Amino acid sequence: MNNLAQKNPTPEETPCPICGSEKFIWGRTVGESVSQWLYFRADGAGWGEGEKLRTRKCLDCRNVQLFTYD
Numbered sequence: 001m002n003n004l005a006q007k008n009p010t011p012e013e014t015p016c017p018i019c020g021s022e023k024f025i026w027g028r029t030v031g032e033s034v035s036q037w038l039y040f041r042a043d044g045a046g047w048g049e050g051e052k053l054r055t056r057k058c059l060d061c062r063n064v065q066l067f068t069y070d
């Protein structure tokens, strides 16, 4: 049995899907204004529903991925 295959890795434990690097900077999204966030909102959800997006930038290939917060 391989216990690693049974657990769901967190984003912190998952290498970059583009280049395989494990070197990241974590951050948040901003708009032109510092208080502006980007959100994920599911299809069919109403105005005001949504989740703020957290971001991860790969230091090797500069890809940025988006996550919601826990």
Ligand SMILES: [Zn+2]
Binding pocket: 016, 017, 018, 019, 020, 021, 058, 059, 060, 061, 062, 063
């Ligand atoms: Zn990368």
